[in-house]
Amino acid sequence: MRRRQFLRVAVLSAGVWGVGSLAGCGSQExxxxxxxxxxxxxxxxxxxxVPPLLEAARNGDISHYSMRLQAGTSSIVPAGPSTTWGINGPFLGPTLRLKQGEKLRVDVKNDLPETTSLHWHGMRVPADADGGPHSEIAPGETWSPEWTVDQPAATLWYHPHPHGKTESHVYKGLGGFIIVDDTEEPTExxxxxxxxxxxxxxxxxxxxxxxxxxxxxxxxxxxxxxxxxxxxxxxxxxxxxxxxxxxxxxxxxxxxxxxxxxxxxxxxxxxxxxxxxxxxxxxxxxxxxxxxxxxxxxxxxxxxxxxxxxxxxx
The missing domain is CATH 2.60.40.420 (Cupredoxins -  blue copper proteins)
Known part of the structure; x- marks a missing residue:
């Protein structure tokens, strides 16, 4: 029987800082x-x-993903539930796992009460698929960018990027991982x-x-x-x-x-x-x-x- 182990992953210490410019880590708490x-x-x-992997439907040679931006309720701390935002759920979002060379389309529907956007942070995408402030999605509307994955393996993420509201919308809970795979990943x-x-x-x-x-x-x-x-x-x-x-x-x-x-x-x-x-x-x-x-x-x-x-x- 294999011995079970625990990795405690909460970031505990109060020794964390919010800064605008960075220097090296110290060894003291x-x-x-x-x-x-x-x-x-x-x-x-x-x-x-563990965020679920977002499943794709196939439309010819294109992977078709659907993402819904929505409000919900989440139990995060013992004091009581909180109003949160999420993608395909009440808080945060699923992991979008892609392969190098994959052609995809993502339907992003905004069911939130505010205009927002969805930016693919670290992805190499055409300008019209970037999801920055120029690609706002009004409440009730759907934005459907398409692109081909043109980069090696990487850990990326997606998050909203509306003008003047990025911090607030990320803070409320919009965001999730993108994992890009390629054929060069070491087997170990x-x-x-x-x-x-x-x-x-x-x-x-x-x-x-x-x-x-x-x-x-x-x-x-x-x-x-x-x-x-x-x-x-x-x-x-x-x-x-x-x-x-x-x-x-x-x-x-x-x-x-x-x-x-x-x-x-x-x-x-x-x-x-x-x-x-x-x-x-x-x-x-x-x-x-x-x-x-x-x-x-x-x-x-x-x-x-x-x-x-x-x-x-x-």
């Missing part, structure tokens, strides 16, 4: 103004939810989605006494939440066998930067960043992620992923 976590080290009681990399290959979006949110998500604690560059979530959950863990796992980390916060590492200063392998796979794994004990940045980690032990203080250089 610290506190940031307006930052705290309501999750203690002993409260990892929730299994990390973990590759089974949700089994040894996990997408982890890290975000900070603030809640009122009733558990409602609130937009508060602005600190120059944007909102700094007082509760750290992973995949929309606080206090989450992953139970895996005695095996190597891959964490596809995404900083989905709107302003906060994280200096991430493992407990006991254990090292991990960095195998990919925003631009895709590295030529060779890089041994690290810290990685700094600013909003929107991604990193793929290869780890083979039972540890806790946490955030450490880092030197802002000021």
């Amino acid at each position: 610290g506190s940031a103004s307006g930052s705290r976590s309501i999750t203690s080290a002993s409260e990892f009681s929730t299994a990390l939810p 990399f973990p590759h089974e989605y949700g089994v040894d290959d996990f997408p982890v979006i890290i975000q900070d949110k603030s809640f009122d006494e009733s558990g409602e998500l609130v937009e508060a604690n602005r600190a120059g560059v944007g909102m700094l939440g007082n509760t750290i979530l992973t995949n929309g959950t606080h206090g989450a863990h992953i139970e895996v066998g005695a095996q190597r796992i891959r964490l596809r980390l995404l900083n989905g916060s709107t302003a906060r930067t994280y200096c991430l590492g493992l407990t006991e200063d254990r090292t991990f392998e960095l195998i990919a960043t925003d631009g895709g796979r590295l030529a060779a794994p890089l041994q690290l004990d810290r990685i700094l992620l600013s909003p929107g940045e991604r990193a793929d980690l290869n780890e083979g032990d039972t540890v806790r992923l946490r955030s450490f203080a880092h030197d802002l250089g000021v």
Whole structure:
């Protein structure tokens, strides 16, 4: 029988900072103004939810995906439920897994009360498929971009990008992963989605006494939440066998930067960043992620992923 292990993936420490410019990670824990976590080290009681893979219908040689932007209700903190936004669900969205060379069309329907958009962050797409502020989707309307995947394997993400409303719409819960696969992926990399290959979006949110998500604690560059979530959950863990796992980390916060590492200063392998796979794994004990940045980690032990203080250089 294989020994079961736990990887605790909530980002615990109050040693996280929201900054506009970045410097190197430090080795000491610290506190940031307006930052705290309501999750203690002993409260990892929730299994990390893994976003479902978005299924495609086939129309000739084109993969046809459907995404619905919608409002809903989510139970995130014990104080009570919160009004949230999501894609094909009440909070966050499914993972769009694509192959290099794949032709696709995505029907994006806006069932929200506000005009928004959906941007494919990191994808090489034609200008009319980019989903920036020039491609707004009014309430009740559907936008249907088409493109061919023309890039090597990478971990990307999608999020709204309406003019003047991007921060608010991301904060409410709109966003999700895009995984691009190619035929060059080393066979030794973990590759089974949700089994040894996990997408982890890290975000900070603030809640009122009733558990409602609130937009508060602005600190120059944007909102700094007082509760750290992973995949929309606080206090989450992953139970895996005695095996190597891959964490596809995404900083989905709107302003906060994280200096991430493992407990006991254990090292991990960095195998990919925003631009895709590295030529060779890089041994690290810290990685700094600013909003929107991604990193793929290869780890083979039972540890806790946490955030450490880092030197802002000021």
